[in-house]
Amino acid sequence: MEAYIHEALFVLFQLCLIVQLYYLLTHHNGLGSYTPPQEMPEPTVPVSVIISARNEADNLTQYLPYILQQNYPEYEVVVINDRSTDQTADVLMDIQKEFAHLKIVTVTEHDRYKTGKKFALTMGIKAARYEHFLFTDADCKPATLHWITRMAANFNATTQIVLGYSPYTRTRNFLNPFIRFETLKTAINYLSSALKGDAYMGIGRNLAYTRSLFFGAKGFASHMHVMSGDDDLFVNQNATPTNAAIEIHPDTFTYSDAKTTLSSWFTQKKRHMGVGKLYRNSHRRMLSLDAVSGFLFYVLFILFIILKFEPLLAAGVLLFRLILQLLVYRRVFKKLDCGDLLWWLPFFDMIYYLYLNVFGLIGTFIKTTRWK
Structure with a gap:
């Protein structure tokens, strides 16, 4: 039974990878090519x-x-x-x-x-x-x-x-x-x-x-x-x-x-929380799918390492995604005057998806009554 659970989780891990690559190659890559x-x-x-x-x-x-x-x-x-x-x-x-x-x-x-x-x-x-x-x-x-x-x-x-x-x-x-x-x-x-x-x-x-x-x-x-x-x-x-x-x-x-x-940054982000739920349904689905798939991708990777379930294969999948990200984002980051942040990508990408999901949940319950 445990083996089936592991296999099901690994299939979910691969599905998350596919979703992430879809956004990377069909959306972000176009921006890298745009002049x-x-x-x-x-x-x-x-x-x-x-x-x-x-x-x-x-x-x-x-x-x-x-x-x-x-x-x-x-x-x-x-x-x-x-x-x-x-x-x-x-x-x-x-x-x-x-x-x-x-x-x-x-x-x-x-x-x-x-x-x-x-x-x-x-x-x-x-x-x-x-x-x-x-x-x-x-x-x-x-x-x-x-x-x-x-x-x-x-x-x-x-x-x-x-x-x-x-x-x-x-x-x-x-x-x-x-x-x-x-x-x-x-x-x-x-x-x-x-x-x-x-x-x-x-x-x-x-x-x-x-x-x-x-x-x-x-x-x-x-x-x-x-x-x-x-x-x-x-x-x-x-x-x-x-x-x-x-x-x-x-x-x-x-x-x-x-x-x-941190306090001033959090105050700033509070003003932006909750607005996304008023977006068009298609845009909410698009952004939610990216946020959730990215978050689950990292959670499942960490889980596989801790459980020692195909750790090398999981690391290989992570490395494959990172290489594609570097190939696409190298042009995009430079074009948007953030070339130095490419070195932070392996760490910040994981933090970014945690941030999206945590702040998304907070935004569901917090109502801001002032803009400044």
Whole structure:
């Protein structure tokens, strides 16, 4: 009987491998082969850059002038001061004296109800002049002065959503490598799916879409009750096989600093928990299958080693998967400015799938009531 159980578990182990290889070779490999246009495009449309900021005086001082100096002929920057209690208002007023294309929108706390980032963004969108919106956060810095040029160049008669990429800056903090790895894996997943015509999310640190799409979908109305999701839920509900594009030229990366403590990182992740359950059913199944198969793959491998059941064969299967991962991810990691993380792959990949399942369960029960 015990032998049958072992054999059944090994069959499950192999099935998990097949699922993992499916995602690796049919999704992620396509991103490794994708090359964004290298020539500098000509500006085609005016752009409204929209930033929601709450208590971001220091970050605005450091990063906002760089966004205001983008090499683009016609654009504005709309910053929403969302109920800040620090010097954000003063900083914005000082910067506006130098940059006339900065527009300030102020949101104040209402005595009768609390507002969130979606409300602030909606106020900024309504105040924006142009049809094409480009979003980032107050703590983000575009890699170059051509960020707007390359992101906006993706808009055309059919493309209404442009998914960008926003890595974290590399530091020596002990959490930094894994936070960057998790962000990288998330990007690989959503960029790969978008390339295949099945965009399911984007990130607010580097995302663009049109005014027509926003108001045609009634903005964030369908998920205004959820604190997070101004980026991924909006994309999930409004992307089609033909209206979403990706932009991963290094000129368009927007960098920010990762959290440096476990508590601050956990607080940040809490804001994102639970949103996935509102994704389309097909996307929930896709993401769940990847998360569960990856988790079971490692659990079963460890179990086989402990039980000394075909340990060499199990190790061979693990090594086979790792080699394929290295072949595919070598190009992808380098393309997304995370080549140094390839050395961490054997360890972080296992931690990543544990993280997905644990945080997925937590997200089922935790309700976040604040965005910052």
